[in-house]
Amino acid sequence: MSVAEDEIVRVAARGEGVTADGRHIAFAAPGDRVSGHAVLVRGPHHREPPCRHFPECGGCQLQHLDDVAWSGFIVDRITSALAAHALATEIRTPILSPPNTRRRATLHAERRGRQVRMGFTEQNSHNLIDLDECHVLDPALFALVAPLRGLLAAMLPGKRRVNVHLALADRGPDVLIDGMEAEGLAAAEAITAFSHRHGLARFAMDEGLGATSRWEPEPVTVTLSGVPVPFPPASFLQATPEGEAALVAAVREIAGPSRAVADLFAGLGTFTFALPGAKVYAAEAARDPILALRAAGIQAQRQIFADHRDLFRRPVTAKDLSNFDCIVLDPPRAGAREQVAEIAACKAPALAYVSCNPSTFARDAQVLCEGGYRLDWVQPVGQFRWSTHVELAARFSR
The missing domain is CATH 2.40.50.1070 (OB fold (Dihydrolipoamide Acetyltransferase, E2P))
Structure with missing residues (x-):
């Protein structure tokens, strides 16, 4: 079915609607139409923003979208980022956090x-x-x-x-x-x-x-997968309980029955403590979180080796990574270029890559695929309600 040139067909990375003929229209949703006098005619996916501060407040950019359109935006962001690196895979239905859940x-x-x-x-x-x-x-x-x-x-x-x-x-x-x-x-x-x-x-x-x-x-403390973990001031915590649960479920699915797991950029141990049946090597550069993880692991009597290690300056080598059944990688927005090069050269059969930046994820995914990994699927997660911020968990296998 043909699409009229004045119809909004997608939402760009910064939140503007894009018409079929390439025009960018602020606060437009897929299915909206732009009249000849530049008047926006709302379509089925355009909703009334619930907050009086929208759109001035920078906390939200997409309150004018319904959940169907927001999900489509998330999938499009990931698909486009992968396509820029000649990659494609199954993109699962995004898991969206409800309103009023940011913790x-x-x-x-x-x-x-x-x-x-x-x-x-x-x-x-x-x-x-x-x-x-x-x-x-x-x-x-x-x-x-x-x-x-x-x-x-x-x-x-x-x-x-x-x-x-x-x-x-x-x-x-x-x-x-x-x-x-x-x-x-x-x-x-x-x-x-x-x-x-x-x-x-x-x-x-x-x-x-x-x-x-x-x-x-x-x-x-904050409890991660049933384990109370000391919580240093300003430490990283997944934005919503629902988002954390979605990412943990994806990592558990990827790790399966793995007996030895490397958790890189482990933070407080969101994924370390989610794998109780495995021996886990947890590496993190920030001192206070890795000490908190170590203390919680000892208290819970888990088989965890916590390593205070800067993975940008001193990535775990491919030789050492080959000893693990699964690798969990959760880097900052910049990605993990140095560590990914070592992973691409290792023999670990499975990798769970958790990312908060589709662009750097796609860049790293290309390196991994060129090194012999296959990108099996991506699970998008919308933790930041009505935001252009996109998170995901992806499964790579050899």
């Missing part, structure tokens, strides 16, 4: 007169959106926004912007503020009273020399 986020706060504004910045701007509502944050985190404004109003110096890192730990919300000092008895009492009143697991501050806990009645 970690970084907001910004700044003083405007006597008031403190707090929220996300505008898209491609430093202008701060003062949040009155949020449809992505877990309600337990959003409930802290207004009280934190009040706390910071008494502490935040003029004309300074600070970062407010929020996360949900096992015992409640974890708050870290960086870029501000809070000295003196009055500040200490205010922080203690605030933390107690709002049931915080921890309140920490980073004045430029590293995070220091100002309230932590019990050691803060």
Whole structure:
């Protein structure tokens, strides 16, 4: 069936709708039409954005899409990235996290007169959106926004912007503020009273020399696959429980009955602890997360060797990787060029590649396939609701 030139046929990487004749139209959804007077006629996949701050707030770019269109955008991003490297494979149906499930986020706060504004910045701007509502944050985190404004109003110096890192730990919300000092008895009492009143697991501050806990009645942990793991301030945590579950399920499917697994860029052990029947070598460059992983592994009596190792400067060699039944690779957005070169030369029969960047994933996938691996399938995961951010887990085999 032919498509009219004025019909939106896809959504580009930055969120604009693209017509059949190649025009980019802001806030358009597949199936929309562009009239002769450049008026957008909404189609079946265009929804009314639920948040009053859209589209100014940079936290979301795709609230005008329904889930079908958002899924299509995610699949298209992955397919296009692979095609740029002459690759194709089965792309499974994306697993999407529901609204109001984000359990970690970084907001910004700044003083405007006597008031403190707090929220996300505008898209491609430093202008701060003062949040009155949020449809992505877990309600337990959003409930802290207004009280934190009040706390910071008494502490935040003029004309300074600070970062407010929020996360949900096992015992409640974890708050870290960086870029501000809070000295003196009055500040200490205010922080203690605030933390107690709002049931915080921890309140920490980073004045430029590293995070220091100002309230932590019990050691803060996050539970990964049933194992409580110490949670250092500002550590990486999968954005939603649903997203974590989807990625863990994919990695478990790929690893199968593997008895020896290498978990590279292991972080706190999201995938390390998901494989209880295997001996796991876990490598991570960040000191605090790998120490937390090691302590949790000892406490849980798991067969884990935790290695504090920079995999960019000192990747695990192909010879050593050949001793494993499966490799799990979860690098940062830049990918893992140096480590992938060693994996491509090894003999491990299976690889689970977890990625938050389809472009660098596709680049690395080409190297792996040229080294003899086959890309069997990709499981997309939409953890960042209404965002252009795309995550995935992929199976490679020899």
